[in-house]
Amino acid sequence: MKLSSVIWAAGLVLGLTGVGWTQVAKPAEKATAHDTGPAINAATWECTPGHKISKRRFTLDSGARRYTFLSSGCIDPSHGEERPCAEGNFGMPAPVSANWYWGGFFQVLINGTNATAYRVQDARVIESGARAAFQTIWAHPDATVGLRLMMLPGSNHVLADLVWKSTQDAALETVEVRLTCYPSFFTAAKNRVGERHCQTPRTDVAQPKTLELEPAHDTYLYYYDTVFDMARGEGLGPCAALVAPKGVLGGSVQVGGYAVTSLLKLKPEAAGARLAFYDFSGLTNADAEAYLKAHAAEDLATLERTDFRPAAARDLDPEELQAQVATLLTEAADDGDAMKPQFDELIAKAQDLKARAADGDWVAEAGLATLLVDSADMMWKLRAFAALNAP
Numbered sequence: 001m002k003l004s005s006v007i008w009a010a011g012l013v014l015g016l017t018g019v020g021w022t023q024v025a026k027p028a029e030k031a032t033a034h035d036t037g038p039a040i041n042a043a044t045w046e047c048t049p050g051h052k053i054s055k056r057r058f059t060l061d062s063g064a065r066r067y068t069f070l071s072s073g074c075i076d077p078s079h080g081e082e083r084p085c086a087e088g089n090f091g092m093p094a095p096v097s098a099n100w101y102w103g104g105f106f107q108v109l110i111n112g113t114n115a116t117a118y119r120v121q122d123a124r125v126i127e128s129g130a131r132a133a134f135q136t137i138w139a140h141p142d143a144t145v146g147l148r149l150m151m152l153p154g155s156n157h158v159l160a161d162l163v164w165k166s167t168q169d170a171a172l173e174t175v176e177v178r179l180t181c182y183p184s185f186f187t188a189a190k191n192r193v194g195e196r197h198c199q200t201p202r203t204d205v206a207q208p209k210t211l212e213l214e215p216a217h218d219t220y221l222y223y224y225d226t227v228f229d230m231a232r233g234e235g236l237g238p239c240a241a242l243v244a245p246k247g248v249l250g251g252s253v254q255v256g257g258y259a260v261t262s263l264l265k266l267k268p269e270a271a272g273a274r275l276a277f278y279d280f281s282g283l284t285n286a287d288a289e290a291y292l293k294a295h296a297a298e299d300l301a302t303l304e305r306t307d308f309r310p311a312a313a314r315d316l317d318p319e320e321l322q323a324q325v326a327t328l329l330t331e332a333a334d335d336g337d338a339m340k341p342q343f344d345e346l347i348a349k350a351q352d353l354k355a356r357a358a359d360g361d362w363v364a365e366a367g368l369a370t371l372l373v374d375s376a377d378m379m380w381k382l383r384a385f386a387a388l389n390a391p
């Protein structure tokens, strides 16, 4: 039998019982994450012509709904640590380009300047399978800002965990999140007039007006347009956000005739906030509203209790791993001796990352997840040799 067949057969027998090497889920319970990696294009509208723009897309697919996020920024050296981009730096081009704005729907303002327009320090998928998640970390001069976005299998929305940590004792006077959406349709750009609304569990405000938020009560923000309603054969359908009240000082929603802009003022000392995003494209306003009235409270409870750490960072025990590997190396006999150095290196790396992850280091937590994925092949090979050579 070819080695690849042996590995496959041994994997069927042995491979699915390890410490998080494979997150096996039934097809209906799977959520997947995908990263295109960075791609560079010459600036046209994004920045000065001739500058280079880095773009990267991450997709989260719950099996029920798929969202794509677009991270963009100009990497011309003249900008230093800044990464300008005309339409924004962090957008949601799918399910649709309207609703949460494709070019940039999400900003984090640290002392008034947008962290997502700074250098990306880390960006990667951290889970795919049992849950789908990726993270992005921005290097704002006053704070390191991290965002994790996650979909659970079968869900219709994206959970968000935002954290910030001041750099070198920089004073954090203000931390705010600014969200931009064009509910259902790009009205003004297409010379149409709609009637935008923002509805919360407490109130409903129509354009043109500013809604002052009461964090304890306004736990969801439902953005819709009564003209551009699928029930009337117009527009694409509405969108919404959840705002977990913990750490939120207040905020406002400017319900304009074109963009609707929400500003959430956060407690700088809270060091984190939790949000969720819904794109209800394909649904009538009535169906989206009915969904939120029935399910927003339960979705909020899930958002608040979710542990966003990747499974590997939560569950991996380097000592247990070491013991398990030692047994397999012994069983693999001569083949095990040959593989020992690379496993020693793997275990040393896992120990180092685990220690850093214990201090809440997101890069180290993600490193643990990546380490397990990257070492899956060598682990399966070891299991195969152990199965073949064991007395």
Ligand SMILES: [Zn+2]
Binding pocket: 047, 048, 051, 052, 074, 075, 076, 079, 084
């Ligand atoms: Zn530029």
